[in-house]
Amino acid sequence: MPGSDPSTVTPRSPSIRLRTPSRGGSSPPVRSTTQTPSSSRTYLPFQAVTPENLPFPPMEAQLVEELPQTGDWQYEPKWDGFRGVLENLDGELALWSRNGRPLLRYFPELRRLGEVLPAHSALDGEVVISREGRLDFDSMQLRLHPAESRIRRLSAELPAEFVAFDVLLWRGEPVHLRALEERRTALERLPGGFRVSPATRDPDAAQEWLGRLEAAGLDGVVCKRLGLPYLPGSRDGVLKVKKHKTADCVIVGFRWSDKVQGQISTLLLGVFDETGELDFVGHASGFPAPVRRQLHELLPPLQGGGHLSDRRVPGGQSRWSQGKELEWNPVRPELVCEVRYDKLEGDRFRHGTRFLRFRPDKDPKQCTWGQLRPPRRADDPTFESLLA
Numbered sequence: 001m002p003g004s005d006p007s008t009v010t011p012r013s014p015s016i017r018l019r020t021p022s023r024g025g026s027s028p029p030v031r032s033t034t035q036t037p038s039s040s041r042t043y044l045p046f047q048a049v050t051p052e053n054l055p056f057p058p059m060e061a062q063l064v065e066e067l068p069q070t071g072d073w074q075y076e077p078k079w080d081g082f083r084g085v086l087e088n089l090d091g092e093l094a095l096w097s098r099n100g101r102p103l104l105r106y107f108p109e110l111r112r113l114g115e116v117l118p119a120h121s122a123l124d125g126e127v128v129i130s131r132e133g134r135l136d137f138d139s140m141q142l143r144l145h146p147a148e149s150r151i152r153r154l155s156a157e158l159p160a161e162f163v164a165f166d167v168l169l170w171r172g173e174p175v176h177l178r179a180l181e182e183r184r185t186a187l188e189r190l191p192g193g194f195r196v197s198p199a200t201r202d203p204d205a206a207q208e209w210l211g212r213l214e215a216a217g218l219d220g221v222v223c224k225r226l227g228l229p230y231l232p233g234s235r236d237g238v239l240k241v242k243k244h245k246t247a248d249c250v251i252v253g254f255r256w257s258d259k260v261q262g263q264i265s266t267l268l269l270g271v272f273d274e275t276g277e278l279d280f281v282g283h284a285s286g287f288p289a290p291v292r293r294q295l296h297e298l299l300p301p302l303q304g305g306g307h308l309s310d311r312r313v314p315g316g317q318s319r320w321s322q323g324k325e326l327e328w329n330p331v332r333p334e335l336v337c338e339v340r341y342d343k344l345e346g347d348r349f350r351h352g353t354r355f356l357r358f359r360p361d362k363d364p365k366q367c368t369w370g371q372l373r374p375p376r377r378a379d380d381p382t383f384e385s386l387l388a
Contacts, residue, residue, distance in 0.1 A: 133382030135217030
């Protein structure tokens with residue numbers, strides 16, 4: 001159970017609606033239309049459904065700080081894309097998100113998998129896009145667009161891949177009821193045309209992955225407890241480990257709280273490029289009281305704009321701002337802080353960072369992109385080499 005010792009996992013019966021598909025049987029509602037391209041005007045407009053012929057929703061993973069030290073585990077790369085259950089129901093291909101929404105319309109190039117996935121079969125996996133050997137999550141997000149013409153153009157320019165990491169059904173047989181090691185054997189016997197996620201039972205190999213998979217744009221390592229069946233919607237017996245990193249950033253601005261008057265809620269962070277220009281890279285929040293008091297003393301006197309480059313400006317609208325532009329207060333780039341982050345995506349931190357400490361010993365000019373984008377080594381893994 002979440003929060004319990006990962007080495008003592010008690011299997012529980014999956015709570016699902018499962019029927020054995022038969023030829024001529026009816027499909028779940030809207031299935032024949034929602035997996036095809038359309039010109040809908042909204043993102044992901046389709047109502048979530050519970051696929052009746054699948055163990056659903058997909059298994060989840062409990063986030064932990066380090067690889068498990070006891071027990072028998074299988075380790076896999078944590079792919080950074082969209083979770084997807086690929087299903088062929090009597091010759092009709094469908095791709096379901098973890099929330100039961102149809103995804104195939106956004107990735108029409110994956111329809112070719114319907115030629116190699118037998119009827120009444122289903123695989124659990126991840127939809128990913130790679131660019132120059134690295135996974136590219138931004139390109140994934142660009143696919144969630146209402147215009148069919150744009151989706152088809154993007155799918156031709158930078159096609160997606162489906163990386164399979166579990167077998168749920170095969171020719172009507174409920175493989176998901178078998179233990180993980182048996183499902184893995186079935187996965188490795190998939191016909192040609194599928195990308196299969198690598199796996200190992202060697203914790204040293206998994207630790208090496210954890211240290212080096214970021215070079216290929218992956219998110220960490222997933223640990224699956226051996227001996228368990230597939231448990232839909234459960235985190236029992238599946239852990240995920242992400243390698244957190246630290247960076248020194250210049251404080252370039254702040255936001256006042258909209259809940260507590262006169263309280264700083266968020267720091268805006270920047271780093272310098274090779275020409276000396278200062279780029280906005282993300283934000284940090286959630287400060288302990290002593291740090292917040294320091295921020296209130298140090299930042300207001302430093303207010304003043306005109307220091308950031310125009311490559312990416314804070315405060316603009318985004319998919320998370322609900323159409324609003326967020327006010328912020330620029331400051332002179334004189335204070336340096338160390339933050340903890342989990343992933344860099346393009347020109348920004350993917351998620352909010354955690355403030356660790358002020359760095360008065362650091363000159364702001366030392367906060368550069370170089371610490372966030374170390375040079376690639378010749379033996380670093382790539383998306384292609386992992387799946388070779």
